[in-house]
Amino acid sequence: MKKPADPLLLENQLCFALYSASLQMTKLYKPLLAKIGLTYPQYLAMMALWEEDGVTVGALGERLFLDSGTLTPLLKRLEAAGLIRRARNEADERQVLIGLTPEGRALKRKAADIPGKAICATGLSLDELADTKRKLEKLRAHLAA
Structure with missing residues (x-):
């Protein structure tokens, strides 16, 4: 029988996945924007x-x-x-x-070239990026409601 996931494990937290991804995205943009x-x-x-x-x-x-x-x-x-x-x-x-x-x-x-450089760095296809963006927008809307 599979043991239930510990709800307090950091690796199980959606908030941490969002936070750490946001940190990495900001880190990616920093040198591009410094220019x-x-x-x-x-x-x-x-x-x-x-x-x-x-x-x-x-x-x-x-x-x-x-x-x-x-x-x-x-x-x-x-x-x-x-x-x-x-x-x-x-x-x-x-x-x-x-x-x-x-x-x-x-x-x-x-x-003008910054978005393209950021997209390339994600390693995701344009379809995957669009799907991720839609899901995040849906999440944001639910959290704001």
Whole structure:
């Protein structure tokens, strides 16, 4: 008879598998992003802004699953680097709008090869990657509910 798995063994933890995979993914990106002067969280913010420029801090935070306490210092660093501008929304002074500078837009070209390098490093096929991404998004949605 097979002994039941110990629920407190580290190797049996989904949370640890996710955490350690995330650490390895961030480690993979670090040297790639250093070449363009970004940290991983800054890269995520820039990708969101390359998709949709001129969003509010709140909308960007929702998109990245970050609260304003985490996002604001990150945005201040991007602004100091000359990649974004933050400005109060004239229609609603409570909102801060984030806009890319010409330098921020130009950085997209420098970052263009990063996703391909990351995909190659995973050793997974495109179908496996797509399936993994779908499963993680489903997991995130269930955890958020």
